[in-house]
Amino acid sequence: MIRLLVLFLLLAVPANAEEIVLGLSRDRVAITATFEGSEILIFGAIRREEPIPDNSELGVIVTVAGPDTPVTVRRKDRRAGIWVNTDSIEVDAAPSFYAVATTAQIEDVLRDVEDLRYRITTRRAIRAVGTGVNDSLVFTRALIRIRAGQDLYQVLEGAVDLEEETLFRTAITLPANLTEGEYKARIFLTRNGRVIDEYLTTIPVQKVGLERWLYNLAHESAFLYGLMSIAIAISAGWIASAAFSLLRR
Amino acid sequence: MQIYLPIAEVSVNAFLLLGLGGIVGVLSGMFGVGGGFLMTPLLFFIGIPPAVAVATEANQIVASSFSGVLAHLKRKTVDLKMGTVLLIGGLIGSALGIILFNYLKSLGQVELLVQLCYVVFLGIIGGLMFLESLRAIRNSRKNGGKVPTRRKHNWVHNLPFKVKFRVSGLYISVIPPLLVGVLVGVLAAIMGVGGGFIMVPAMIYLLGMPTKVVVGTSLFQIIFVTAFTTMLHATTNYTVDVVLAVLLLVGGVIGAQIGTRIGVKMKAEQLRILLALMVLAVCGKLAFDLLVEPSELYTLGTGGHT
16 A cells, blocks of 8 residues: 555656746736736746756746637728728637747747647637638737737747756736736746646736726626716816816906 | 726826816817717727727716806806707617617627718718808908898798797797707717717707807706716626726816816807817818728727627
């Protein structure tokens, strides 16, 4: 019996020669009224039982992904002289935020097969199936382009510092226009483009304080919230009017 | 100073919003328009999601028109009776409008319809008003400053249910104002605005009301229609952002007070020609967007199968 347990324990310990030990500069991000974006420092070390293999290239890839949501991508076309939305596709799930940071050029640290399996690059992280449009690739590319323009999709090649093939560190900047939810951080260790270890952790991003209270009120007691909005509007209008007539006197 | 908006989920500059609210507020007080047809496209432009912009704008208009109406009430330039008749029509109209809007949504292409609505109505109203006020200004110069009184008798005056509107100095049937209210309500619901820019010319040209009374009466009616719209949006779509609304309305209410005072000092023709020019400018911008190839052909929408 004891022998069996030992055997189990031995199996449970990952067979990898190298594995990731991780640290985060913060374990949650709070969106306050004056939130202007945030920076997360992701750092860690590579633990190994054996000496560093010198016949292969070591790579570290860090990805941070916001919650997945469906997105409609529409394309405009000229019809009867005016530009109107014609074709559109439904992307089943696209992360609201996505950053990929690597130690070197992505092709050098990651093979395409591995990318397909772990969904690491931005275009793989987006899931679009059964769109019904022939050139759906153009649409997903447009999605990436638009979100990249808003700093929501970031490709940071060479942004992970790797020291002595053991210590690594990178900083991911979260922009101010964040959606709340569980943000997934993944760290991949690669040798010659093959993933040899994967580490997963989540960073909750949440509204706090007044922001939280208003959001909950708007969704849970919508009628009250609506009345409150109108009351604020009416009283603001009245105060301004009263203040101005006082000024006149 | 950046402020994170809890419902819109974007971070924006607070002073920019205060400024925008102020400018639109001045125009609102001057012309008796809610300013939604200006503010809503501006909010899209600074990156507020369209659904939130339309809903929050309705809430902000409540504030600026209330502030404006109080200033007009003091001057006794609000025809409450006429306003009530228009309001009844307006509420019927907006209910009809929402039904129509949802029907068109199920057909798709509702966005295009809204844009075309804007271009066509802004173009017609702006153009007509511009020509008319130009003629009025020319006439008043010829007659040595004397403004000819426009009191033509047309079919409008031959309808039943005649009522005396003392403040406006009119004795007409309630049917035309009711119909104007319904029409404005329908358009307001589709275009997501208070409808002042349609209401004001309709009151002047169709009902023959004096310009000075028109502004206050229009604002009075707009308060109720937009309050109604705010409640609808808040309870069905959860898209009213109260933080955004507060920032806009602080600027807006102050602007409206200033605007009302500027409006009182100006001649009716000047007021009309300025409103006409503004309406035409917005129309031109929207038409331009439809006709010229956009730099980004793709747009993102919130998902979910419609």
